Structures are given as structure tokens and as C-alpha cells.
Amino acid sequence: MSTENIATISCRQLSKRYGKVEALRNASFEVGRGEIFGCIGPDGSGKSTLFRILTTLLRADSGGATVEGLDVVKDYHAIRNRLGYMPGRFSLYQDLSVEENLNFFASIFNVTIRENYPLIRDIYRQLEPFKSRRAGKLSGGMKQKLALCCALIHKPSVLLLDEPTTGVDPISRKEFWDILAQLRRQDITIVVSTPYMDEALRCDRIALMREGAVLKIETPERIISQFPQTLWSVQGDPMYKLLTDLRRHEDIISSYAFGDAHHATVRSERITPLQLEENLKMLGYLNVEVKKIQPTIEDCYIAMIND
């Protein structure tokens, strides 16, 4: 636990199936107060199902969960007052204006905007110029900010954000994470899911998920430091053929395309980057470049899947 011992959210062996598909398999984890906890995994890894169980919208087939010590099945009503939820899809009223949406969500939680304004001030300031614009006419980044305001307006102690940055431009994504970091300082516990591995670094701890199962829960730094092998980045023309040759190489354990280069895990005791470069040049590759790199979360994820 990174901050305190008392868990704000605790899941025990949560499972959920939709017909034959196992959406969630024995997911267990705990989130401490004031922590930013990231659920990282590709589409279909069970993130949204997990969120819907925690927000009391879905019942798990087995296992249990508590939010702020309240049971998600028995005390669902009390939980709804303490929870801020942003669904994966934009779900505010598109035909109401920015201000009306905020007012509406404040009033159904029996609070006023003024009461909790300090909490949303920094975000709402950016929205203020458009406050009479219909929510449906906002840009993607602005929509997410408004949704966050609406989820925060009743001053929840726990915030559940389901893929808040999907479909948002890189600058807005960065801004959004800056906002989350600020909220964390106000003791709000944040659980956020994302398919973008690079965003994992902004979480205190992350759960790597795959096909409904939690593979690992750790701080992102430690996940990276626990990367078991040596990682090289390899470039050379032609790139596509390079990948097949790398996979054939006896000193290379695995290799995969990663952006504009290939990443390869190697038996570093048997070969150096320079030797590999020579090998590849002999095979006729041009512009060959091999260098040792720090693994990213995505490399760790891929390594874990290959295990």
C-alpha cells in the first residue's frame, strides 16, 4: 500500500461471465486512500466490467467488493453518494448546455455548484467560456473535462474513470492526467482504466489485466525494474524482413514490432549490440542500429503475456 493501510476499495475474487465469455476471472486487489490506481489492459480485458461492478451497476457472479468499507451489493445506495463515475462513453445530456449539465448533476445529488466549486475550479475555468454551449457541441477533450466536473460535483471520495482519455488528443490527455494528479492531492482515491500503456507511469500503482484476469499489481517503476531480460531496440532496412531474421537469431529470445523499431529480448551474456549490428549488416541490412533501452510498461506487459 503506497499511502495508508485502510483500503478504500477492496475486491475479493470477483468473477463475471456473459454467457460463455468470462469477462472477469477472480480479480482481487485493494486500493488505498488517495491513490491513483490504474487498470491497464487492451479492449476486452475486463476493465469496464470491473468498473460496473464497483459502481453498483452490475452484480458479480461470485466474489465481493467494498468501496469505503461499504458492500457494493448491500450498501449500494450509500456508495452512490460517495462515488464519482465517468463511463467509457460520453454520457451527459448532449442537448443541455455545459452549465445545465453541471447544475443538473449537482441538484440530483442535493448539492449546489457553489458548495463544491473549489474542487472543480481549475477544470471548470477552462470550460467557462463555453458554459452556454450544448454539451454535444464540445470537442472531445472538453467533453471529458465536463464529464469529470459532473462526476466531481457532489464531492465524491472515490472517483472511477473508465477510459477517460480514449479518443482524446495527446495534449488534452496530458492535461487530463495533470488534473487527476491535483485531485489526488485532495485525498480523492482515483481508479482509472486505460488501454494506453504510456499513461500507466502516471499512476501510483497499476493492475495489468488480460482476458478478465489481473496479471500483476505493482507500482509502474517496480514493474519496469522487474523486467527479467535485457531489451534492445533494433532498426534496419527492410524492417519487415528484419523481424523474421531477428526471430531466427539464436541469441534472441523474442522480438516484436514496436513503433518505428523492433524490440528484442536477448541473451546478453552471449552477444553485444555491436555484434548483432555486424551480424545484420552481413545479412545485407542497411542503416542498422542496435541499442540497449529501458523497457516500457508495454514491454513488461508483452513479456508477461509471453510467459
Next chain:
Amino acid sequence: MLKFLIEKEFKQLARHSFLPKLIIVMPCVMLLVMPWVANHEVKNVNVCLVDNDHSALSSRLAQKVSSSAYFNLSATASGYSEAMQSIESGKADLILEVQPDFERRLVREGEAEVMLSVNAVNGVKGGLGSSYLLNIVNDYAAELRSEQLPYMGAAASGSFQLQASYFFNPSLNYKAYMVPALMVLLITLLCGFLPALNIVSEKESGTIEQLNVTPVGKLTFVIAKLIPYWIVGFITISFSFALAALLYNLTPVGSFGTIYVFIGVYILALSGFGLVISNYSNATQQAMLVAFFFIMILVFMSGLFTPVSSMPQWAQNITIFNPLKYFMQVMRMVYLKGSSVAELTPQLLALCGFAVFSNTWAMLSYKKVR
């Protein structure tokens, strides 16, 4: 909380690109156009006359027929087969054939025959047309008798005349019968379809997800969805009362108070069913088709066109579960007979039952948790 939910519904309704227009246009079309077309009166029946007698008495009959508002003397033919052709070509609906010795027999024997042949492809037109024409012929016969033509003496002595008097709608004005029923149809379409589309559209836009994590309760939610339609229904019906009074000079013999009591209950019952459909549907299209299916059946089994009492017994048994039937009865009875709540208690109880049933169902079928 309820206040804000309702306020939101109204804002959404007002900003909708289409619905507010529909709420205005629908009563206008319903009351401006429908009473003229949804009409069982048979008019403009084309008669082909075959006058084989060419006498004074036969041409008086022809004149009598053509002076009626219901008939057009569209053609005359020299023989039956020629007249038949005009029926086949669609120029005539009825053939009235006068025998060659019409006048002579009338004078000598005090009786004569005419023949009526009817095109019954359209049963209503054929049936009503021939009975109207029969009335005219009988009328003519009575007229001849009352003139006490000296040469007709004996035959006229034992005749009697039938005098019908029509209660509640003395002039048999078909519009007085249809307009109240069309108002029912109007309310049914608006307050049945709109709620059916409402919750499901929140499902489609995803807003229901956000609403479900709030502390808003089921009862509050359903009431917040019902009240806007209630108000819309009241406005629309009041507007159509005004239209009916202006256009057709139709005002209820009974009191508006009675009607409003029933409308209040009826809209609740109907919108409840709409919400139920919405709760079970996953897409607007689905909700629309299901609502359409039910409203179709309810309308045809309500007595709007065919009186319930002339349906087969099994169908009459089904109409017991049709809220539309009760409200249709109420509107016609209040508009034409001047009935009050006291006489309409069975209908009131039935509608209250429907309202409680449908709204309880709507509340129970709205599920936040799956």
C-alpha cells in the same frame, strides 16, 4: 430532486428538433382533416336511372332521387343491360329501373314496382346507399298516398308512417361522433409513443449510465418521466377542445371537469405502458415497433370505427383489457350525452386500475443494476 429531473425533461423536449412541432401539428391535422375523411356517411352515390315509363309519375321519382344530397343522377340508360355497363365501368353504384307500366299500374291497381340493383364491392356504400334509396322510394309512395289521388282510393287507407327521433345527436352529425374519438386517438399517439421512446433513448445515448450511479430512486425516476407527458397531454387536449369548438362548433354537453378527470387518469395509464415498453427495449427502433404494434391493436379494438357491441363475443372479451375503449366511451358520452363522473364510475375504476398496474410495472421493470 424531482423538480430538477422534470425541468431537465422539459428542456430536452423543448430543444428536440422534432417533437415540439409534432405536438402542435398533430392535433391540427387530426382535427382539421380526419373528421372529414374518417366518416361513415355515404354520400355522392351515383345512380343510373332506367326509366322505361317516361310518365309524369316516373319523372317525379327521378327528380326526388336527384334532389337528395346523397345521390347523383349520373346517367340515364335506355335499358337494363346498358345500365349494367355503367356499373361495370364504375360510373354508377346503383341502378333504379322503372317498369314500363309504372304510372298505369299505380293508377289502376294502386301499386307498382321499381327495381334496385346495387354494386356491393364496397359493402358499406352498397348497403347504406340502397337503404337510403329505398327510403326515398317509400317516401314517394307515402307522398302519393297523402295526396289522396282520387284514382288511388282504396289502397291508401291502411298505411302508416314511421317517424324516427334520434337522441343525443338529433341531426345524426357524424363529426359529433368522430371528433371526441379522434381526440382520444391523438392523446393515445402522443402519450403512448413519446414515453416509449424516452427511456430507451437515454439508454442509447448512454446518459442512463450516469443517472444510474446517482441516488435517484426508481419512484422518483418514473414520476419524473411521467409528469412531462401528463402536462403535454393536457395542453394538447385543451388545444384540440378549442379547435373542435371553433371548427365544428362542438362543445361537450357534459362538463370539461369530467373530461379532465378522465384524461388525467388515462394519460397516466398509457404513459406507464409506454415506459414499460421503453424499459424492455434496447433500441429506439425496437421500442417504436412494439409501441406501434400495441397501439394499432388497441385502436382497432377500441370502438373508434366499429362499435365494440358489434364485435364477436370473444373480441368483446379482449376489449375489457383495452384502456382506450373506456376512454373512448367516456369522451363520447360526455360530449354527446352529458354524462358525469357518477355515471361513468365503471370506466373511472377501470382506468384507475390500468394506471396503477402500468406504473407499478414501469417502476419494477426499471432496473439500475443488471
